[in-house]
Amino acid sequence: MTDSKVFMTPPDERGHFGTFGGRFVPEALMPACLELETAFVEAWSDSHFTDEYRKVLHEFGGRPTPVTPLHRLSEQLGLRIFAKREDLAHTGSHKINNVIGQTLLTKRMGKTRVIAETGAGQHGVATATAAARMGLECTVYMGEIDTERQALNVFRMELLGATVVPVTSGSRTLKDAVNEAMREWVTCVQDTHYCLGSVMGPHPFPWMVREMQSIIGTEASQQLQQLGVEEPDLVVACVGGGSNAAGVFAGFANSSTRLIGIEAAGGSAVGKGSPGVLHGMRSLLLQDEFGQIEEAFSISAGLDYPGIGPEHAYLAASGRAEYFAIGDEDVINALQVLSLTEGIIPALETAHAVAWILQEAGKQIPLGSTVLLNLSGRGDKDVAQVREILRAQS
Amino acid sequence: MTDSKVFMTPPDERGHFGTFGGRFVPEALMPACLELETAFVEAWSDSHFTDEYRKVLHEFGGRPTPVTPLHRLSEQLGLRIFAKREDLAHTGSHKINNVIGQTLLTKRMGKTRVIAETGAGQHGVATATAAARMGLECTVYMGEIDTERQALNVFRMELLGATVVPVTSGSRTLKDAVNEAMREWVTCVQDTHYCLGSVMGPHPFPWMVREMQSIIGTEASQQLQQLGVEEPDLVVACVGGGSNAAGVFAGFANSSTRLIGIEAAGGSAVGKGSPGVLHGMRSLLLQDEFGQIEEAFSISAGLDYPGIGPEHAYLAASGRAEYFAIGDEDVINALQVLSLTEGIIPALETAHAVAWILQEAGKQIPLGSTVLLNLSGRGDKDVAQVREILRAQS
Amino acid sequence: MKSLETYLRALRASGRKALVPYFVAGVTPHWVQHVEAAVHAGADAIEIGIPFSDPMMDGVVIQEAALRALQAGTTFDSLCTDLAKLSTSVPLVAMTYFNIFHHYGLERSAGKLQSSGMSGAIVPDLPLEEADQWRSACAAHDVANIFLVAPSSPADRISSIAKATEGFCYASARMAVTGKSNNTGEGARVVSEIRAVSDVPTYIGIGISTPEQARAASSVSDGVIVGSALVQIILNGGGADDVESFVGGFRRAIDE
Amino acid sequence: MKSLETYLRALRASGRKALVPYFVAGVTPHWVQHVEAAVHAGADAIEIGIPFSDPMMDGVVIQEAALRALQAGTTFDSLCTDLAKLSTSVPLVAMTYFNIFHHYGLERSAGKLQSSGMSGAIVPDLPLEEADQWRSACAAHDVANIFLVAPSSPADRISSIAKATEGFCYASARMAVTGKSNNTGEGARVVSEIRAVSDVPTYIGIGISTPEQARAASSVSDGVIVGSALVQIILNGGGADDVESFVGGFRRAIDE
Numbered sequence A, B: 001m002t003d004s005k006v007f008m009t010p011p012d013e014r015g016h017f018g019t020f021g022g023r024f025v026p027e028a029l030m031p032a033c034l035e036l037e038t039a040f041v042e043a044w045s046d047s048h049f050t051d052e053y054r055k056v057l058h059e060f061g062g063r064p065t066p067v068t069p070l071h072r073l074s075e076q077l078g079l080r081i082f083a084k085r086e087d088l089a090h091t092g093s094h095k096i097n098n099v100i101g102q103t104l105l106t107k108r109m110g111k112t113r114v115i116a117e118t119g120a121g122q123h124g125v126a127t128a129t130a131a132a133r134m135g136l137e138c139t140v141y142m143g144e145i146d147t148e149r150q151a152l153n154v155f156r157m158e159l160l161g162a163t164v165v166p167v168t169s170g171s172r173t174l175k176d177a178v179n180e181a182m183r184e185w186v187t188c189v190q191d192t193h194y195c196l197g198s199v200m201g202p203h204p205f206p207w208m209v210r211e212m213q214s215i216i217g218t219e220a221s222q223q224l225q226q227l228g229v230e231e232p233d234l235v236v237a238c239v240g241g242g243s244n245a246a247g248v249f250a251g252f253a254n255s256s257t258r259l260i261g262i263e264a265a266g267g268s269a270v271g272k273g274s275p276g277v278l279h280g281m282r283s284l285l286l287q288d289e290f291g292q293i294e295e296a297f298s299i300s301a302g303l304d305y306p307g308i309g310p311e312h313a314y315l316a317a318s319g320r321a322e323y324f325a326i327g328d329e330d331v332i333n334a335l336q337v338l339s340l341t342e343g344i345i346p347a348l349e350t351a352h353a354v355a356w357i358l359q360e361a362g363k364q365i366p367l368g369s370t371v372l373l374n375l376s377g378r379g380d381k382d383v384a385q386v387r388e389i390l391r392a393q394s
Numbered sequence C, D: 001m002k003s004l005e006t007y008l009r010a011l012r013a014s015g016r017k018a019l020v021p022y023f024v025a026g027v028t029p030h031w032v033q034h035v036e037a038a039v040h041a042g043a044d045a046i047e048i049g050i051p052f053s054d055p056m057m058d059g060v061v062i063q064e065a066a067l068r069a070l071q072a073g074t075t076f077d078s079l080c081t082d083l084a085k086l087s088t089s090v091p092l093v094a095m096t097y098f099n100i101f102h103h104y105g106l107e108r109s110a111g112k113l114q115s116s117g118m119s120g121a122i123v124p125d126l127p128l129e130e131a132d133q134w135r136s137a138c139a140a141h142d143v144a145n146i147f148l149v150a151p152s153s154p155a156d157r158i159s160s161i162a163k164a165t166e167g168f169c170y171a172s173a174r175m176a177v178t179g180k181s182n183n184t185g186e187g188a189r190v191v192s193e194i195r196a197v198s199d200v201p202t203y204i205g206i207g208i209s210t211p212e213q214a215r216a217a218s219s220v221s222d223g224v225i226v227g228s229a230l231v232q233i234i235l236n237g238g239g240a241d242d243v244e245s246f247v248g249g250f251r252r253a254i255d256e
């Protein structure tokens, strides 16, 4: 832990984490962002709301998710590895935590509809799910290319009653889906909440989503203690926007645990990005020499984002968390290793974190270390893709 | 409750539930069945074993799964419906409960390998998963037609380290996969356990699998009490072989709760079958006038079995449980209704139970009744199929 | 003692090793002629396979034959009618799965076997523990119940089975379903364990597919059962001549 | 007071309603000629859109134009070079997203705007709360910061924005991104709320696509901004003549 600084507290009153964060949105959206901030601050300190949030997470979302000791992998690597099983949450990833919080908040604000962006569809399916459960209307913006690549997830969202709008602007992928959702939000902000999917966007989203995901770290820290682990040596999580990482880090931010975020090499905003402003936030972004945003390229759709949540940019700058990148070629192998040794097929996103552990055991991770892997999601959504890739290789 | 009879106790010493059950296997397998029976009886009364079983179910399997009040559906139907969420268990259905128990028992017996049959692949994936976790070799027999229909599940099993053997005999579906697994078991019984996937087969399987699934009912009954429901009026579960139904029924067998099993109309062994002997058991079977076994036909692969577990045949005969059938045409609608109103896409198997509740609310289910639906699995495995069906209809 | 056992004991007493070929009833329209050809070539008894949809103890060859027989419309009744055409002095033994008799009715099945000239029955998925009712049905109709012993059977089970079996005791040479095999198996051990507790005639079956295997097996037992290798010939389109020469080859090897 | 505001106040004082057409820099090689044509047809100031990859406040037309401009290699530097060819007396106002300036450097950006003849800047994703650094960079280079007021802005925000804006205040007529619209919008209300707290010139934009809309909007404000409808003409292949007649039509409608 760096000196006496305290980490993962609320940002300043205008949403800054150090020099990152803030609220860079059109004036038309400022009132909605302010309203949301007020509503969130009130709700989050209202035990009726937080009780209801935890109740729905428990009864509907499947929380607490367990912490699984990865016995066989631990033995192979000479580490003590535990996995926080977000893959067992409803809809198959940590995304549900956030959407349950935001849809409850939507109702509290008296709004009747949510919109959301989605890349591969995980956040879209989660939002559609929570909206169905809460009786809210739901529209999901999804890059046209992604609607084609992930046609089954489009169908899932439709089954859940959501309208999926293919976004035809720009690169027709996630980044443009966010742009489009913002554009649409301008037109319907009175009755509609924009349910953002990660710790990104304008204040209060990065903070609010982190808070709504922090249940991961809170649970994990207690569960590890019950398993006899006072404080793990490392916590490792993959980072797209950074919500699962932020959620798990939150449980360990003010301990001496090393916090490690793993980005996709083709979407490494910390490794290859520079400060910039996009989607309502100042953060680290992939951009060209003229400040035009670059597309991210990763085998895993959930890490295919050219930015990172602003609090991560701050944690990186302050040295409290470290960020590394893993290339596509190591991801498939990591997915296979975890499946074979532990009987858990992880999401491709999660497999980045696994790959880093495999790579660094005995190097950056001293033998004998206790490691908490945040198993952010299950790989069911990815098996068709992995099969194609392995076929093409053989 | 029918008089003073006690239900869901162990069968007689040769495995009979009334006139059903027993052990109809080749002599070559008798010693293995006897060994298994002894091992199971010992293990099940050894708290080291049961503690380990519950621990793995908790840490790895994701138990306890929650009970979710289905608020919106309840309001629409005028009932109080709760869902036991086996869809949130690892691998997406109740199947994991059984395979964790059986693989632990395999290790206890000193065997190093498991074989299993699978239809659509749910039990195969679950077995491969548990085998990976326990470090056991695994071979899964799957009808050749099913390996083609469910190629992704074949790939999942392979990712998990299992060998999948396409079965080319007979109808090349589940029934023949069981035959083939039995045939193979004869050849390798010394070091191999046959991890049967439902409450079927020769003694002690129907009893053992029921016991290993009874955690569903045990948990649900406690959870309902915590939600203020002393005893539900009905428990409704779908029935293929009958393991999820047996598991949930076990928690309510000796209460006054009505126990309802829902079969697929095209695989309705209670509704259209007659007593017979197959796969090591005497039970109700679909058969022609000459005693040749008939194929089951259902939209849901998991209910595509021409028999039913012998204890269900007994529960039906004794009147303790009631069995009804639901046709394919109502299943898709039920899947859509649950998705839309509650944000849960159920497995097609489970959707049979949902369809019956939709159909009978206010009829066989008096308005105001408290109903526990056993939500045996998630629908992710089925969405591609459902999409094709809906497309073909429109 | 059932007539079948009396007959087979007399056969053994005569110093002759029993050769028991297996046929799937109804697999071809002229299957009864194949049976006759086998008798002509020196078979001492015939196993008549009654086809079942789910032959759990059978390998691919007999599975295929059963499927063809079923597709041709073979039923328990129809094959009994066919058997009326057969004139032979050697005993016939039915072999099928329990559901066929269970469904037909146990009493009725035993009566039908008897009236159709079948003096014994092998039901591989009906172990001793479940056989009481079937045994009493057979008792009334002079049908001998033939039980199998497997290489995995422990001593106490071998003893019970050897006591309960009628006609002969079926010693499985291998832990496997029916089918060809190159492996000589454990028939000799199984037979000696049976003989330690019973003097019932004991035949080796499961995987006997060449005259050499048959000779070796019969040298340590009272006879051999030949199934898949013969059924394969018929599946390949072989006629009565082929059956006769195949069975004759086994006869000569055994008698050498 | 920044020169831009002095100029626009003088324009208002002269009784003339301001017509401000919007162009995307670099969308065609001859885009500067289009700007000249607009001035010729009576534009009072020009908005110069600096293309950005992720134009969050823009509808499909301007998105498409920005994409084309970027694909043609347009950069902040290159468009400034292009502007050197432009000889006009009317003020130029840059319009872009904050990342362009953030990345170029705030101080350096403001200097570049000034040296390229752009006396104002509209940055729609830079709200008042985040604008301090940019405002001080602009202060040193006589670049006026133009803020937007939206129909959703509450009174206290309108008051702060109206006080902070320089040059003019941009009144959004609609809760929508740029693009054509048939809806007349809430421009009049927004303008009157701004006027209640400030006497800064106030122009209506967002969705003004016909001369009739422009006339109506200018009758309740100090001027109008015309974007997507004009950009569409250029995307359709229109040349300087088309621009001139389009802008001329708006001029006449406003002046009527």
Ligand SMILES: Cc1ncc(COP(=O)(O)O)c(C=O)c1O
Pocket: A093, A094, A122, A123, A197, A198, A199, A238, A239, A240, A241, A242, A243, A244, A245, A301, A302, A303, A347, A349, A350, A376, A377, A378
């Ligand atoms: C399983 C999983 N993990 C991780 C991510 C990345 O998102 P974040 O970094 O916000 O956790 C996603 C996004 O879709 C995901 O589905």
Ligand SMILES: Cc1ncc(COP(=O)(O)O)c(C=O)c1O
Pocket: B093, B094, B122, B123, B197, B198, B199, B238, B239, B240, B241, B242, B243, B244, B245, B301, B302, B303, B347, B349, B350, B376, B377, B378
């Ligand atoms: C989700 C689900 N439910 C039910 C079943 C039916 O099996 P059982 O009747 O043994 O519960 C299956 C079988 O694959 C299944 O996958």
